[in-house]
Amino acid sequence: MLTVKKVSRTFQSGATGFENIDLQVKRGEVVGVLGTSGCGKSTLLRVLSGLDPEYEGSIQTKSENRGNAFGMMFQEPRLMPWLDVLDNVTFGFSKPSKKEAALELIETVGLKGFEHHYPKDLSGGMAQRAAIARSLLSQPDILLLDEPFSALDAFTKMQLQDLLLSIWEKHHTTTLLVTHDIDEALYLCDRIVIMRGQPGQIESELFIQRPKPRKRGDAVLGELKEQILKELDFTKR
Amino acid sequence: MSSRTEAAVSSPAVQRTKIKPAPKRKWGGALLGLVLPVLILILWETASRAGWVAPYLLPSPTAVVEEMSGMAQEGELWGHISITLYRVFAGFFAGLAAAVVLGAATGYSRIARQLLDPMLQALRAIPSLAWVPLFVLWIGIGEASKITLVAVGVFFPVYLNLTSGIQGVDRKLIEVGRIYHFTSLQQIKKVILPAALPSFIVGLRSGLSLGWMFVVAAELLGASQGLGYLMVYGQNTSAPAIVIGSILLFAVFGKITDEVLKRIQTRALKWQDNLENA
Ligand SMILES: Nc1ncnc2c1ncn2[C@@H]1O[C@H](COP(=O)(O)OP(=O)(O)OP(=O)(O)O)[C@@H](O)[C@H]1O
Ligand SMILES: [Mg+2]
Numbered sequence: 001m002l003t004v005k006k007v008s009r010t011f012q013s014g015a016t017g018f019e020n021i022d023l024q025v026k027r028g029e030v031v032g033v034l035g036t037s038g039c040g041k042s043t044l045l046r047v048l049s050g051l052d053p054e055y056e057g058s059i060q061t062k063s064e065n066r067g068n069a070f071g072m073m074f075q076e077p078r079l080m081p082w083l084d085v086l087d088n089v090t091f092g093f094s095k096p097s098k099k100e101a102a103l104e105l106i107e108t109v110g111l112k113g114f115e116h117h118y119p120k121d122l123s124g125g126m127a128q129r130a131a132i133a134r135s136l137l138s139q140p141d142i143l144l145l146d147e148p149f150s151a152l153d154a155f156t157k158m159q160l161q162d163l164l165l166s167i168w169e170k171h172h173t174t175t176l177l178v179t180h181d182i183d184e185a186l187y188l189c190d191r192i193v194i195m196r197g198q199p200g201q202i203e204s205e206l207f208i209q210r211p212k213p214r215k216r217g218d219a220v221l222g223e224l225k226e227q228i229l230k231e232l233d234f235t236k237r
Numbered sequence: 238m239s240s241r242t243e244a245a246v247s248s249p250a251v252q253r254t255k256i257k258p259a260p261k262r263k264w265g266g267a268l269l270g271l272v273l274p275v276l277i278l279i280l281w282e283t284a285s286r287a288g289w290v291a292p293y294l295l296p297s298p299t300a301v302v303e304e305m306s307g308m309a310q311e312g313e314l315w316g317h318i319s320i321t322l323y324r325v326f327a328g329f330f331a332g333l334a335a336a337v338v339l340g341a342a343t344g345y346s347r348i349a350r351q352l353l354d355p356m357l358q359a360l361r362a363i364p365s366l367a368w369v370p371l372f373v374l375w376i377g378i379g380e381a382s383k384i385t386l387v388a389v390g391v392f393f394p395v396y397l398n399l400t401s402g403i404q405g406v407d408r409k410l411i412e413v414g415r416i417y418h419f420t421s422l423q424q425i426k427k428v429i430l431p432a433a434l435p436s437f438i439v440g441l442r443s444g445l446s447l448g449w450m451f452v453v454a455a456e457l458l459g460a461s462q463g464l465g466y467l468m469v470y471g472q473n474t475s476a477p478a479i480v481i482g483s484i485l486l487f488a489v490f491g492k493i494t495d496e497v498l499k500r501i502q503t504r505a506l507k508w509q510d511n512l513e514n515a
Contacts, residue, residue, distance in 0.1 A: 051412050072416045078409050082431045082508045091427075092417035120510035138417075 001027040001174045002048075002142055007057030009040070009047050010199050018044055018200040021057075023193065025142070028172035032179060032189035036232060039200030041178040042075060045144045048176070063141040071140030075147050077127035079119040079134075086115040089133045098137060105133040108163060110156075125152045132160065136167060143175045150180060158216075161188055165213055182228050186221045187214055194231050204231055296478045301485070304478035318486065321452060321463040324380070325494075328387020329448045333441070335388065336395035344403025344433070345425065357396065365389050366454055373459065383455035390451035391444040398440025402433030435509060438502045445498060449491045 002025040010017035018040030025031050035041050046052040048059060049072045063069035079088045087095070089102040106115055109129040119127055128151055135143065149157045161184060167173065179185050185192050192206040206228070210220060278298055284290050285297030292300070308314040339357070342349040368389060372382040406429050414428045456465020464483045471479030503513065 049416060051415055068418075070416070074409070074413075076409070078413050080410060080413075080428070080431070081510065082434070084508075091413070092419070118508040120508065 001025050001029070001062050002176075003058075003060040004048070005058045005060075007044075007047065007055055007059060008199075009043055009052060009055040014199065016040070016198055018195065021202055023202070025174055025176065027062075027174055028168075029191065030168060030175045030177060030189045032177045032185035032192040033195060034179060034182060034185055034192055034228065034232065035195030035200060037180075039195045039197060041195060041200070042146055044195075044200075045072065045146050045176065045178060048142075049144055061142065068138045068140045070142050070144055071135045071138055072144045073131055073135040073146060073148050075150070077119070077124075077131040079122075079127055079130055081119050084116045084118055085111055085122070085130050088119070088130055089137055091134060093137070102133070102137055105136055106130075109133045109160070125156055128152060129156075129160065132163075139171060139173070141174060143173045145175065145177045147178055147180060149184065157184070162213070164188060182225050183216070183221075185228075186224055187216060188212075192228070194228065196232065293475065294477060296481070301478045301482045304476070305482040305486075308479075308482075317462055317464050317467050318490075321456065321465065322490065324383050324387055324455070324463065325448050325452045325490075327380075328384045328452065329391050329445060331384060332388035332391030332444065332448070333395055336392045336399060336440075336444070340396040340399030341403065341425075344400040345421075345429065350400075354400070361393050361397075365393075365451065369454070369458055378459045383452070383460070386455045387448045387451045390447040394443040394447060395437070395440040398436045398443075399433065402436025402440075403429055405436065406432040435506055438498070438505065442495060442498050442502070445494055446491065449487065449494075453487065 004021055004023040007021045008019045010019060016038065021044060033041050043052065047055045049070045061069050080091060083091065085106065086102060089106060090098045106112060109132055111126060111129055114122065114126065122130065128148065132148060149160055152160065165188065168175065177189060186208060190208060192208065194203045195201065196203045206224065208224065210218065214221065282298050285292060285295065305314065339353060343354050369386060372385050376382040376385060410428050410432060411424065414424045419427065453465045456463040457469055460466040464486055468480050468483045471477065471483065
């Protein structure tokens with residue numbers, strides 16, 4: 001679905017950003033990207049989504065509709081402050097055609113009753129949920145999520161993770177999920193890519209062959225977590 | 238139990254009582270704003286009646302009202318008011334149109350900005366009243382030169398606020414549009430204009446107040462009709478009541494038009510996260 005070959009994007013004459021990323025993502029696969037802060041994860045998503053054209057290397061997608069190959073959810077909600085929740089979710093589309101789907105998504109992310117609230121009246125978590133609904137509305141072939149749940153409380157986070165699972169089950173959306181939360185990556189992803197360094201590089205890859213939905217306290221996952229923690233350890237090297 | 242806890246129990250350090258705001262608070266606020274003007278009016282009236290100030294310098298408020306209502310009954314006043322309103326509005330919309338076109342161009346396109354902005358900034362440095370002799374020379378002392386002067390006054394605040402509003406649009410929101418592969422036109426319509434709206438409306442309000450200022454200037458300098466002319470007439474005939482009456486009328490109309498814009502502002506910007514909407 002997505003083939004990334006030797007892609008680099010660096011800033012400050014090679015001091016930051018990321019370098020030589022090779023990545024193949026199969027259709028329907030959910031790939032988690034874990035990495036230390038500042039190793040270029042957000043930058044990677046920006047390059048993939050086409051927001052940052054100044055990269056080197058090649059990016060190929062097998063997407064039928066070139067228009068919305070990528071859907072993106074940023075690290076911040078980035079809602080339009082002058083639109084209410086419903087209009088934000090349908091942003092970029094003519095409203096009547098998508099209204100039904102939008103209302104359904106709003107209900108799924110638990111914002112029913114807030115359709116006509118402005119972003120200023122939403123809590124941080126609610127705004128983030130509205131942003132999730134917005135990124136899902138276009139049904140992109142590849143969904144890029146940049147720490148989508150990092151601003152949420154533990155409980156809402158779990159609910160939304162399960163929401164993502166059910167969406168994947170329905171639509172088989174290919175997903176690249178950047179996260180800081182190792183448990184989240186282990187719970188949601190088929191494969192975890194670990195990045196580290198300045199500029200960031202792929203350090204290792206980890207396949208998780210447990211069937212989904214997984215148990216949150218799974219012992220095998222616990223062992224994997226140990227392993228990942230060791231890989232990410234700052235004090236090493 | 239330690240003595241510290243005891244103290245805390247007997248007298249809590251922080252005590253809060255919630256008081257529901259009285260529902261008539263809004264009216265109370267408006268009334269409070271009226272207190273000073275009313276006091277001043279009363280003082281003024283008594284000062285005139287008691288003869289503390291000479292009536293040929295400062296006539297009493299009632300004298301002013303009588304004078305103006307006399308003119309209104311004769312029908313003379315309406316002509317002055319309507320011609321002044323016409324000049325303000327015509328100038329306002331002319332200046333506004335020019336500012337929107339040029340402001341949008343320089344805000345959005347780098348080339349237009351490099352081409353136009355330095356010149357406009359330089360023109361801005363000229364005190365706008367300095368244009369008067371030139372406009373009179375070019376377009377004569379008819380309506381056109383007055384309207385042009387008002388338009389020049391309106392143009393700059395609107396232009397400056399619009400460009401800075403457009404340039405200040407959050408890049409993060411523009412990126413959302415780019416994710417949806419917006420064309421430039423869609424980007425302008427769906428992201429840039431709404432985001433620049435608050436700043437634009439601020440420009441409108443200061444443009445309008447400058448418009449009023451410039452219409453006074455234009456009418457003082459050469460007119461045979463209008464509220465500004467009425468002031469000159471009152472000065473020449475030593476009738477301070479007419480001058481003061483005209484000033485008050487300017488105040489009233491200036492306030493009304495600004496209030497209209499302010500209503501539009503609160504209506505259009507109710508999404509803004511500020512103290513007013515809290
Ligand atoms: N436009 C830019 N210009 C210069 N440097 C940049 C730019 N964008 C990102 N960087 C640098 O690239 C590095 C990677 O940034 P990025 O936002 O991708 O990190 P990240 O892995 O997403 O971190 P976090 O986990 O904290 O979100 C940082 O050191 C940052 O300072
Ligand atoms: Mg990031």
